[in-house]
Amino acid sequence: MTTSIHPSPPSLSENQGGSSFSTGAPPPPVSQTAYTIAGISVLVYGLQELEPGIQEVTCLWLFHGRTRSRECMQPVAAYCIHDWNSRKKTQDANAAASRKLKRGLIAVSFDQRNHGGRIVDPLANEAWMQGNKSHAQDMFSIYHGTTIDTSLLLDHLPTYIFPNDDIAITQDLALGVSLGGHVTWLLLMHEPRISAAVVVIGCPDYIRLMTDRARRSKRPSYTNHTPPGSEFLGSDDFPKSLIKVVEKWDSARLLMRPNGIDDELLPPSPAVQKEIIPLLERRLQNKSALVLSGAVDQDVPYATSEPFLKFLKQATNKENGWWKDGNCEVRDFVFEGVGHNFSKEMVRMSVDFVSEVIGKA
Template sequence: MAATPPHPAVSSHTYTIAGVLVTVHGLAELPPSVAAAACLWLLHPRLQARETMAPIAAQVISAWNARVHSGTAGRHPNGLVAVAFDQRNHGSRCVDPLHNEAWRQGNPRHVQDMFSCYHGTATDTSLLIDHLESYVFNTPASPKITHHLALGISLGGHATWHCLLSDPRITAGVVAIGCPDYTRLMTDRARLSKRTTYTDTTPPGASFLGSPDFPPALRDAVAQYDPAGLLLPAHFNPVGADSPPSLDRFKLLVRERLHGKKILNLSGKADKLVPYAAGEPFYKILKHVLSRDESLQIGFDDVLFDGVGHAFPQSMADKATEWICEVLVGEERDVTSKI
């Protein structure tokens, strides 16, 4: 699923931090005189592991270092490292493979398992931000990590939304084939999977939410952490007409959680597993609000790729790489303007 860009591998060092194996890419390539570094957190897809993210780590770090060496990264450019770790129940942390599978593969708790997994990933990312620097930059002469960004693919894309909403230290994120509306996404998946909790009601799907496939306690968790559930509670109706949005509350929470952040959303037009349509109602409201209130200072770039399904092809990797480099240049300018 992840891209395999034609870039030479960069260095990698693996640490055990908070009981989690954490691979840091690009330490050996940091310029010796660099005083500050940005950290790109790489969140892998479902059924994959941290090694999946090594190619995109190499591509982004190589592109940024090329800018630094050519003098196009600003007057005082940050170094860049990328960090990958196994999401819960994946890779070195796997305790039960069935719980990573979907309904069709025999996992009756697919909805609970997936949401709790990537909610846990956002929690783990914040925990590792707390401790990473003490492991990799632990001398007085070491660089300081001054910026945190995230790039997530599929399951990792869902998690990136949570990271952006929950941790003020993460100021930019690339959401690749992810979704901000878990309720709509999984209601549609229940329809496609012909779950009886969806099909055996009139109209179909009317009782899916709150059923054993989407229990009440999960609805509560979605309302607390999911972008659509948190920012626009009770607005979206996956099986009927949406209610009028409460934009005052939306603006208040967006300002509180996302002010000054930048988001790149990458989707495939032919994606059937995480269709763009599942997130589109949320994107429309977000774009509407952002276009009318520049004081929010939130950048949201929404890019659809023709002919791309549920995949992270080279075209997406290239777009993400260029965007991350531009974000890093912009952050360097912001710091310089304050000096």
């Protein structure tokens, strides 16, 4: 089921600079070390906080929103690392808990493609209403590219931070906000090493998201046809070649569209379930996701994610899901009164989820 949560603070535009991500308390101090890995400038948080004798580490990958940069994720890293380390200090001294809580936590952030120190063309980060005619191509290619960068860094990060191989990264998690939330969906689907994710105001269905954005932006490609939107896909704003790329990578396209599933057809027939279950096993087996959305988000409306989330929650329901044996958990929360914003309640819930997942490792 979808859980609604309230109250909440006012919305923060995804294009506003800086970081307002807060639990309500100031973020605690956290160490930060810079590396250049495969030509990408990477910030690693929490290395100095690792206790002597730590042999296993969880790595939390953090992804910022559109027009922002890696630095805005520093408070999230600080909250998560401090919370996990505090739990270790106050944990019960029994042997089982000790083994679990001996694990360390670090976090990583880097600029998404064409953002921060990697900027090439500022206009490519803007939307149609800001004059970017190739908004649909630009946004998908940027966050798809960031996903590829992450897989590369997953391979190479240990060779820089733990060159003696005395500490192993044995668990990788992802947390992304807005554009970073889109990245996180792709990683959860395509990167086997990402075992859990927090998706904050992100969307798993790019075609539904951009069709809605074209409607709200009053693009002629959407409005000048009967019925409106009937010829948006395949137009100059969303060309046929982009459809092919999206169908190859997008979460909703991979699991729903090839089998003719939409929000009018849930749950799928037993025959269709039989076709989908191998895909689910390959991509989401033993994974978990915390999905946090704003009820009044105009940039990434919850309605654009809802059909896919309904589909996934029906499949994974522990009591009567048709894929209940996949050990995949989806927690879906919608925050009343929140727009396109990573609210205090969302930050607190994210921090708790990260520590909970690490505690189960």
